[in-house]
Amino acid sequence: MRYLLKRLGFYLVAAWAAVTINFFLPRLMPGDPATALFARFKGKLAPEAIDALRATFGLTEGPLWSQYLTYLSHVLRGEMGVSIAYFPAPVSQVIGTALGWTLFLAGSAVVLSFVIGSLLGVAAAWWRRGWVDTWLPSALVFAGALPYFWLAMAALYLFGFQLGWFPLGHAYADDSVPGWTLAFAVDVLRHAALPMFTIVLATLGGWLLSMRNTMISVLGSDYVNLARAKGLSPARVVLRYAARNALLPSVTSFGMALGFVLGGSLLTEIVFSYPGQGYLLVQAVRNQDYPLMQGIFLVITLAVLGANWVVDLVYLWLDARTRDSAS
Amino acid sequence: MPEPLLSIRDLCVDYVTARGHVRAVDSLNLDVMPGEILGVAGESGSGKSTLAQAILRTLPPPAVISRGTVRFEGRDLLELSEDELQKLRWKRISMVFQSAMDALNPVTTIGEQITDTIRAHENVSQAVADRRAGELLERVGIAADRRRSFAHQLSGGMRQRVGIALALALEPALVILDEPTTALDVIVEREILEQIRELQRQLGFAVMFITHDLARMLEFSDRVAVFYAARLAEAGPSKDMTTDPAHPYTRGLLKAFPRVHGAREELASIPGSPPSLQNPPAGCRFHPRCTQAVASCATDTPLLREVRPGHWAACPFAK
Amino acid sequence: MSAPDFARGNGLAAWALAIRRDRKALAGASLLGLFALVAVVGPWVAGDPTALVGIPLQAPSAAHWLGTNGQGQDVLTQLIVGTRVSLALGFIVGLLVVLIGALVGVTAGYFGGRVDGALSVFSNVFLVLPGMPLAIVIAAYLPSGPFTVGLVLVVTGWAWNARVLRSQALALRRRDFVAAAIVAGESDFRILMAEILPNMMSVLVAQVIGSTVYAIGAQVGLEFLGLGDVSRVTWGTMLYWAQNDSALLTGSWWTFVPAGLCVALVGFALTLLNSGFDEITNPRLQLERFWRVHLIRRGQLPGRSTPVVREHA
Numbered sequence: 012m013r014y015l016l017k018r019l020g021f022y023l024v025a026a027w028a029a030v031t032i033n034f035f036l037p038r039l040m041p042g043d044p045a046t047a048l049f050a051r052f053k054g055k056l057a058p059e060a061i062d063a064l065r066a067t068f069g070l071t072e073g074p075l076w077s078q079y080l081t082y083l084s085h086v087l088r089g090e091m092g093v094s095i096a097y098f099p100a101p102v103s104q105v106i107g108t109a110l111g112w113t114l115f116l117a118g119s120a121v122v123l124s125f126v127i128g129s130l131l132g133v134a135a136a137w138w139r140r141g142w143v144d145t146w147l148p149s150a151l152v153f154a155g156a157l158p159y160f161w162l163a164m165a166a167l168y169l170f171g172f173q174l175g176w177f178p179l180g181h182a183y184a185d186d187s188v189p190g191w192t193l194a195f196a197v198d199v200l201r202h203a204a205l206p207m208f209t210i211v212l213a214t215l216g217g218w219l220l221s222m223r224n225t226m227i228s229v230l231g232s233d234y235v236n237l238a239r240a241k242g243l244s245p246a247r248v249v250l251r252y253a254a255r256n257a258l259l260p261s262v263t264s265f266g267m268a269l270g271f272v273l274g275g276s277l278l279t280e281i282v283f284s285y286p287g288q289g290y291l292l293v294q295a296v297r298n299q300d301y302p303l304m305q306g307i308f309l310v311i312t313l314a315v316l317g318a319n320w321v322v323d324l325v326y327l328w329l330d331a332r333t334r335d336s337a338s
Numbered sequence: 339m340p341e342p343l344l345s346i347r348d349l350c351v352d353y354v355t356a357r358g359h360v361r362a363v364d365s366l367n368l369d370v371m372p373g374e375i376l377g378v379a380g381e382s383g384s385g386k387s388t389l390a391q392a393i394l395r396t397l398p399p400p401a402v403i404s405r406g407t408v409r410f411e412g413r414d415l416l417e418l419s420e421d422e423l424q425k426l427r428w429k430r431i432s433m434v435f436q437s438a439m440d441a442l443n444p445v446t447t448i449g450e451q452i453t454d455t456i457r458a459h460e461n462v463s464q465a466v467a468d469r470r471a472g473e474l475l476e477r478v479g480i481a482a483d484r485r486r487s488f489a490h491q492l493s494g495g496m497r498q499r500v501g502i503a504l505a506l507a508l509e510p511a512l513v514i515l516d517e518p519t520t521a522l523d524v525i526v527e528r529e530i531l532e533q534i535r536e537l538q539r540q541l542g543f544a545v546m547f548i549t550h551d552l553a554r555m556l557e558f559s560d561r562v563a564v565f566y567a568a569r570l571a572e573a574g575p576s577k578d579m580t581t582d583p584a585h586p587y588t589r590g591l592l593k594a595f596p597r598v599h600g601a602r603e604e605l606a607s608i609p610g611s612p613p614s615l616q617n618p619p620a621g622c623r624f625h626p627r628c629t630q631a632v633a634s635c636a637t638d639t640p641l642l643r644e645v646r647p648g649h650w651a652a653c654p655f656a657k
Numbered sequence: 658m659s660a661p662d663f664a665r666g667n668g669l670a671a672w673a674l675a676i677r678r679d680r681k682a683l684a685g686a687s688l689l690g691l692f693a694l695v696a697v698v699g700p701w702v703a704g705d706p707t708a709l710v711g712i713p714l715q716a717p718s719a720a721h722w723l724g725t726n727g728q729g730q731d732v733l734t735q736l737i738v739g740t741r742v743s744l745a746l747g748f749i750v751g752l753l754v755v756l757i758g759a760l761v762g763v764t765a766g767y768f769g770g771r772v773d774g775a776l777s778v779f780s781n782v783f784l785v786l787p788g789m790p791l792a793i794v795i796a797a798y799l800p801s802g803p804f805t806v807g808l809v810l811v812v813t814g815w816a817w818n819a820r821v822l823r824s825q826a827l828a829l830r831r832r833d834f835v836a837a838a839i840v841a842g843e844s845d846f847r848i849l850m851a852e853i854l855p856n857m858m859s860v861l862v863a864q865v866i867g868s869t870v871y872a873i874g875a876q877v878g879l880e881f882l883g884l885g886d887v888s889r890v891t892w893g894t895m896l897y898w899a900q901n902d903s904a905l906l907t908g909s910w911w912t913f914v915p916a917g918l919c920v921a922l923v924g925f926a927l928t929l930l931n932s933g934f935d936e937i938t939n940p941r942l943q944l945e946r947f948w949r950v951h952l953i954r955r956g957q958l959p960g961r962s963t964p965v966v967r968e969h970a
Contacts, residue, residue: 025782032791036798139945139959152932156870156924158877161896161917168905220932227942231398233440240396241455241504242427245961251454255445267784267817274789278878282900292790296797296882304797308790315787330445331488350968354948395962400948403965416965423962 014333018323022316029312033305034082038075063093064302091309092302096294102306105291110310112182113287116203117276118318120210124272125265128215132222132261133254136230148223151216160278162209167282170205177205180284206283210276214268221264225257232256259330266322270315277311342369342409343511343544344393349406351385351392359404360615362388364568366406367642370512375538375545377555377576379591380565381612386548387436390516394427411511429459432505433514437521438497442489448475448500449485455507474503478533495526502534506541514546531558552591556580561648564588567613567623570642572656574649584645584656587624622653630655672862675934682933688926692919696741703737706730706890714902714909724911726895727902735890736915743892744923746803746876750810751869755861757811758818759854765819766826767849777823783816789878796879802886806879810872818864825857859934866931870924877920892916 073081085091091102135144154162171179178184178201187198229235230253238252280289288307295303327334351363362385370376380386391397393408395415408415411430418426435441443451452471456462462470472482478499489497498518505513515534519527535558538545549555555562556576563573564587572585583589590608610627613619619626625635640652675682713729715721723732765776792809799805829835829852838848854861879885880893887894899913936942952959955966 021778021781022785024778025785028782029786029791033794036795039798149929152928153921153925156874156928157917157921158874158881158896160878160881161913161920164896164900164905164913165910165917168908168910172905172908233435233437234443236391236396236398237433237435237441238443239961240391240394240427240433241458242424242429243454243458244424247454247458251446252443256443259445270785270787271789274787274792275878277789278881281882292793293882296793296884299797301797304794308787308794311787311790316785319785332444332490335488335491354951355944356947392963395965397963399959400944401963402948402951403963404968420961 014327014336015320015323018320022320025316026313029309030083030086033086033309034079036305037301057098059099063099064095066092086309091306094295094303094306095300096298096303097300102302105303106288106306106310109287109291110314112285113273113276113280113289113311114314116206116280116285116287117210117273119203120207120276121214121265121269121272123207124211124214125218125261127211128218129222129254129258129261131215132219133226133249133257135219135223136226136253136257137249139227144223148216148219151212151219153216154212155214155216157213158278159210159213159275160282162213163206163279163282166205166209178202182286202285206276206279206285210272210279213275214272217268218261222254222257222261225260226253229253229257255329259326262322262326262329266319269318269322270311273311273315340371343372343411344368344370344546345407345409346393347407347409349389349392349408350404351388351397352402352404354400354402355616357616362401362568362615363392366570368563368570368573370544370546371561372511373538373542373544374561375535375547375559377559377562378546378548378565379550379552379555379562381550383612383615384565385568385615386550386565387516390433390514390546390548393514394431394433395423396427425459428455428510429508430510431512431514432508432510433516434498434501434505434518436517438501439489439494439521441501442497444489447486447488448492452485452504452507455504459508470507471503474507475500477506477537478503494522495530498522498526498530499533502530502537506537506543509541510543512544512546514548516548517550518547520549527554552588564591567618568615569623570650570652571624572649572651572653573642574646574651578646578649584649584651585624585653586628586630586655590627590629672859672930672934675936676930679933679936681929681936685926685929685931685933688922689930692740692744692923692926695737696744699737699740703734704731706735706738708734714907714912716909717911723915724909726912727898727904727909732895732911732915735895736892736919739891739895739916740919742803742889743873743876743920746807746891747869747873747923750807750814750872750876751865751867753807753811754815754868754872755818755864757815758820758864759822759857759861761815762819762822763826763849763853763857766823767830767845767853769827769830773823776819780816780819780823783813784820786813788813789875792875792879793882793884796884801884803889803891806876806885809879810875814868814871814875818868821864822857822860825860826853829853829856863931863934866927870927873920873923877916892920 089103091106094100094102094105097105131143131147135148138144167179170176180202182202183189183195183198184202187195189195234256235248235253238248243252277287277289277292279285280287281293284290288311291303292307294300295307346366346368349363349366350361352359352361364385366389368376378386378389388397388401392401392403393410393415395403403416406416415423415426442448449468449471452474453464453467456467456470457464468485471485475485476482480496480499480503484492484496489500492500498521501518518534519530522530531554534545547555547559552562552564556579559576561574562576562579564571564585566587571587572579572583574584579588580592583592587608608627613623613626619636621634621636621638622628622631622640625631628635634654638654640654642650642652643656645651645656676686677683707730709729710731711721711725711729713725713727715725717724721731721733723736726732726735761776761780765773765780792813795809795812796805799808835848835852838852876885877893877896880887880891881896881900883897885891885893885897887897893916895916896913899909899916902912904910904912949959952964952966957964957966
C-alpha cells in the first residue's frame with residue numbers, strides 16, 4: 012500500500028510539473044508575454060476570443076503568484092479555456108469527444124504490441140539462432156526505425172488506396188450509426204485495424220529485443236537451472252520460470268514507453284484522419300490554438316500518468332517482493 | 339562388495355572459451371555406494387560444483403563433457419536422450435543448490451515449486467501434490483501452511499530447508515548437496531546437517547555432499563574425496579582420512595585446521611594459492627605448494643594408487 | 658576478460674573492435690558511412706533542391722530518378738540535400754541529450770543522498786511526461802526552424818539517459834578504485850573526470866547512438882507536423898509537403914517513400930552498430946559464441962542439456 016501511495020505522490024508531482032510548464036510557457040516568450048501572444052491574433056480573432064484567451068492563461072494585472080494560483084484553480088476545476096480553432100467551444104469539451112478514440116486506438120495498440128512482442132522475445136530466446144532470433148528482430152528493428160506516420164502513409168497507400176482492403180480514414184463510416192451494436196463495433200474495428208497495425212509494427216521490435224535480452228540472462232540463473240534439474244517440461248521451465256521473471260523489467264519499461272508510443276500514435280491519427288487527440292493537435296498547430304494545444308498536452312499527460320499507475324498495480328501483482336518491501 | 343549406485347569413470351568437463359578449453363573436471367574416477375554419504379571437498383574453483391551439475395547434465399553453456407562415463411543404476415547418463423534425462427532428473431537424482439535464495443523462483447510460491455515437480459513426474463492431482471508439499475515441509479521442520487509463502491519471506495535457514503524438502507519430494511536414490519550451508523551461520527548449519535543425516539537414515543538415499551569445509555565433512559560423511567585443481571587428490575573412509583591422511587595436500591589442510599567442533603575456517607590456509615585452471619602447472623598440480631616435492635613431481639602426473647584398502651591417493655610418496 | 662574490464666578505458670577502441678569482428682556492426686558502420694558521405698558532399702554536387710524542374714508529381718523516370726514532388730521539384734535532389742540537415746541535427750541532439758543526461762545522472766549517482774533524491778524525481782518527471790506533445794507545445798511558441806526543433810528534442814529527450822547513467826555511476830561509486838580515490842582525498846571533480854566518466858565511455862557511446870536514432874525520428878515527426886522551417890529542405894519537410902500535397906490521394910508514392918526509407922536506414926544502421934557492440938561486450942553472448950562453434954564443428958546442435966562432445970583420443 013505504501014508503495015502505491017508513494018507512486019501516486021510521484022504522479023501528482025509529475026502532473027503539477029505539467030501544469031506549471033503550461034503556465035510558464037507563454038510567459039517565457041521573448042518580450043511582454045501578453046502583447047507578444049495577442050499580437051499574433053490581432054485581426055484574426057474577435058475581441059471576446061482574445062478576452063477568453065487572457066482569462067485562460069490568467070494573464071491579468073495581478074502579480075505572478077496570484078496569476079499562477081488563478082491558473083491552478085482553473086485547471087483543477089477542469090477549465091482549460093476556450094479553443095480558438097473551434098471557437099467558442101471550451102477546450103475541455105473539444106478534447107473530451109476525441110479522448111476516447113485516442114485511448115482506444117493507442118491503448119489497444121500498445122497492449123497488443125507488448126503482448127505479441129514479449130511472446131516473440133520468449134520465442135527468440137527459446138530458439139536461439141533460429142529464424143525467430145536472427146531475421147525477425149532485424150526486420151522489426153528496421154520497421155521500428157521507420158517513422159510511425161510514414162509507416163501509416165505506406166500502409167494506407169498500399170492496403171487502402173491500391174488494394175482497397177481497408178477504409179481510407181476516420182473512426183467509422185459516414186453512414187454508420189454510433190451505438191452499442193455489433194454492426195457499429197465491426198465498423199469501428201475495420202477502421203482501427205490499419206492504424207493499429209502500423210503502431211504495433213513500429214513498436215514490436217523494441218519489446219521483442221527487450222524480452223529476448225532479459226530472457227537470455229534469466230535462462231542462466233540458478234532457479235532456471237534448478238527447474239531444469241527438476242525434470243520439468245521445457246515449456247514449463249521457459250514460461251513459468253524464465254519468462255515469468257523476465258517479464259518484470261519489461262513491465263517497468265512498459266510504463267515508461269507509454270508516453271513515447273502515445274506521442275507516435277498521435278501522428279498516425281493525423282495520417283488516417285482518425286478523430287483523436289492527434290487530429291486535434293494538428294488543427295491546433297495550424298491555427299496556433301494554444302489553449303487547445305496545452306489542453307491536449309495536459310490531458311495526454313494525465314492519461315499516461317493514470318496508465319502508469321495501472322502498470323504499478325500490475326507489477327505489484329506480478330512481484331511479491333515489491334508487495335512485501337512496501338508494507 | 340555391493341554394486342556402486344553411481345560410478346564415474348575418466349570424466350572430463352571443459353569450458354569452451356575464446357582462449358581454448360579450460361578443463362574443470364579432469365579424468366575423474368569416483369563411486370557413490372547406495373545409502374552412503376560421500377563428501378567431496380576442494381577449494382573454490384577446484385571443479386567440485388561443476389561435477390555436481392555435470393552428473394545431471396544441467397551445466398549451462400559454455401560447458402561440454404568431453405570424455406568418460408557416468409553410470410547410474412545400470413545406464414550411462416552421458417548416452418541418454420533429452421527425454422530420458424528429463425524423466426530421470428529429480429526422480430532418481432536430486433540436488434540442493436548452494437544458495438536457496440537464488441535457486442528458488444522469486445515470483446511463485448514455494449508450494450507451487452514443489453507441486454510442479456511432483457506433477458511433472460507422477461500422475462497425481464493438484465490437491466494430492468499440494469498435500470504432499472505440506473507434508474514435505476513439515477518433514478524438514480517448516481509449518482505446512484508456509485507453502486503459500488514466497489522465497490523472500492523465509493529466513494536463510496528456512497529457505498535451505500525448503501531446498502531439502504524439494505530434493506526429497508520424489509524420494510530419489512541420490513541427493514547431491516552443493517555446498518548447502520555456506521550461506522548460513524554455524525548453528526543453523528549444524529541443525530540442517532543433523533536433519534539431513536536423520537532423513538537419510540529414515541529414507542536410505544545416498545548423499546554426495548560437496549563443500550570446501552573439510553573438517554565439517556569428515557565429521558558428517560562416511561567417505562571423503564578431496565579435489566585439487568580439477569583432479570582427485572585423495573579418496574578414502576572418513577575415519578582413516580582424519581587419523582592418517584595420505585596426500586600432502588590433505589595433510590596440509592588438516593594441519594591448518596583447528597580441530598574444534600564448530601570452528602569455521604576456509605581451506606586456503608596452506609601457503610600459496612591454488613593454480614589457475616587456464617594454465618595449470620605440469621606434473622603434479624600441487625607441487626608448487628608441496629613441502630615434500632621432488633624434481634620428478636614437476637614433470638610426472640601422479641596416478642591414483644590404493645595406499646590402503648579403499649583408500650586412494652594421487653601421490654607417489656603416499657603410504 | 659570480464660565485462661567491466663572490457664568496458665573500462667576507451668569506448669571508441671571497443672567500437673573499432675566490434676566493427677572489425679561483428680558482421681552486423683560492420684554492415685551498420687558501412688551504411689552509416691555512406692550516408693555521412695552524402696551528407697558532406699551532397700549539397701555541393703546535387704544542385705538546387707528548390708529549383709522547379711518539370712511538371713509536378715511526375716513518376717520516376719530517366720530524367721528524374723525519383724520523380725518530382727507537388728511543386729515540380731526533383732525528389733532525388735531534395736533527398737540528397739536534405740541528408741545534411743537531418744543527420745547533423747540528429748547527431749547534435751544525440752550528443753547534447755547524452756551530455757545533459759550524463760551531467761544530471763552522474764551527479765545524482767555519485768553524490769547520492771538528497772542531491773540524488775531531487776535529481777531523480779526531476780528526471781523521472783521528465784521521463785514520464787509524454788515527450789511528443791510537450792515538444793509540440795514548446796515548439797509552437799518558438800519561431801519555427803532547426804534550432805527550435807533541436808531545442809525541444811533536447812528538452813524532452815535527456816531524461817532516459819540520465820536514468821541509465823545514474824545507475825551506472827551508482828555501480829561505479831561502489832567499485833574499489835573509486836573508493837580508493839575517495840579515501841586518498843582526491844577532489845570530487847577529479848574523481849568524476851578521471852575515474853567515473855572514462856569507465857562509462859562505452860555506455861556513453863552506445864547512448865549517443867541510441868539517442869541519435871530517437872532524435873532523427875522525432876525531428877522528422879515534428880517537421881511533418883509543420884513545426885520545422887517548411888521552406889528549408891530536409892527529410893521531415895519533404896514528408897510534410899508530401900502530406901500537404903495529398904501524395905496519397907494522387908497515388909504519388911515516390912514523394913514520401915524515399916525520405917521515410919532514408920530515416921529508417923539511418924536508424925537501422927545505428928541500431929545494428931549498437932547491437933553488434935552488445936554482441937561482443939556482453940560476456941554471456943560472447944561465451945556462448947565459442948561454445949556453439951565448438952559444438953557445430955563436431956556436428957552437434959546445442960540442446961537443452963550439457964552436451965557430450967567426445968574428444969578424438
